[in-house]
Amino acid sequence: MSASKLIRPSAEYQDDYLEALAEYHAEGRYLYQDIGRLTLDFDEFIKELKTEKGYPHQPYQDWVEPVPETIVWLVKDKKYIGTVDIRHRLNWHLEKWGGHVHFNIRPSMRGLGYGMKILKKSIPIINYIGIDKALITIKPDDMAGIRIVEACGAEFEDETVATDCFPAMRRYWLDCT
Ligand SMILES: CC(C)(COP(=O)(O)OP(=O)(O)OC[C@H]1O[C@@H](n2cnc3c(N)ncnc32)[C@H](O)[C@@H]1OP(=O)(O)O)[C@@H](O)C(=O)NCCC(=O)NCCS
Numbered sequence: 308m309s310a311s312k313l314i315r316p317s318a319e320y321q322d323d324y325l326e327a328l329a330e331y332h333a334e335g336r337y338l339y340q341d342i343g344r345l346t347l348d349f350d351e352f353i354k355e356l357k358t359e360k361g362y363p364h365q366p367y368q369d370w371v372e373p374v375p376e377t378i379v380w381l382v383k384d385k386k387y388i389g390t391v392d393i394r395h396r397l398n399w400h401l402e403k404w405g406g407h408v409h410f411n412i413r414p415s416m417r418g419l420g421y422g423m424k425i426l427k428k429s430i431p432i433i434n435y436i437g438i439d440k441a442l443i444t445i446k447p448d449d450m451a452g453i454r455i456v457e458a459c460g461a462e463f464e465d466e467t468v469a470t471d472c473f474p475a476m477r478r479y480w481l482d483c484t
Contacts, residue, residue, distance in 0.1 A: 311383035311421065313391070313428050316356045320380065321349045323387045327413035334414060361394065367472075371400040377436055381412075381425045388416050391429045393436055404473050406444040408433060408481070422455050426481075430459070434483040441483050444476040456481065 325345060331337045339362070345352045361373035374394050381389040389412040394401055401407070408429065412421045433441050443461060445452040457463075461479035469475040 309384055311381055311388060311424055311428075313379045313425075313432065314382055316353050316378055316380055318350050318353050320382060320385070320387045323385075324380075325349075327387050327415075330414040331411065336411065359395075367400060371398055374398055374401065377432070379429065379432060381421060381428070387413065388421050389413060389425045391425055391432075393429070393433055393438070393441075395436055395438070397442060402442065403467055404444060404476050406478070407438055407441040408443050417451070422451055423458060426455050426459050430481070430483050433481075439482070439484050441481045443479045443481055445479065447475055447477055453477065 325342060328337060328340055328342055328345070356378050359375045359377055361376040363373055374396050376395065377393045379391050380387055389410065392409045394405070394407050397407065410422070410425050410429065412425065443456050445456060447466060456479045459481060461481040464478040464480055467476045467478065
């Protein structure tokens, strides 16, 4: 058994990633990643992820410029466990709701300590990208997410007010130096 580690996305994990993607879809995440298309050309998907071009922000895709985004995966024993999206800078949308860093553990692997690991292991990478203080936003009812960012030493800034389009978010700054 090996230790979990962060890697750049790799086609080696195709089958496991697609299983995880079905789990994410069931809870409404990563719906813009189409399982059919990815199954047909996973290599192309990996290539796209590595271009670091970022994603259009729903529902304001015509109003918010995508920012470059580095994606890393947490893996262990040839299994995909989770994803960290690191945005290289903020735009108005990320500043209020999305933050610099978003991390997900696949639903079937939650509650096993990987959420804490994925953020702790990401800190040197976030800093390597040039971010000293990373904004991380968490939904107020996400007790595991709050526990993780607070245990990593992030400082609470404020809580945004819910709008028609976005839920309220607790905003934290994580020192990555
Ligand atoms: C948030 C998320 C990453 C947590 O992943 P996870 O692997 O289940 O987290 P862990 O097992 O490492 O648990 C993290 C901590 O939260 C605690 N925790 C878990 N569920 C909890 C709950 N309902 N109430 C309070 N604490 C809770 C755990 O005990 C652990 O604390 P500890 O190390 O002091 O024991 C995962 O639920 C997820 O991917 N959610 C969707 C995306 C998201 O919300 N991301 C965070 C915002 S960017």
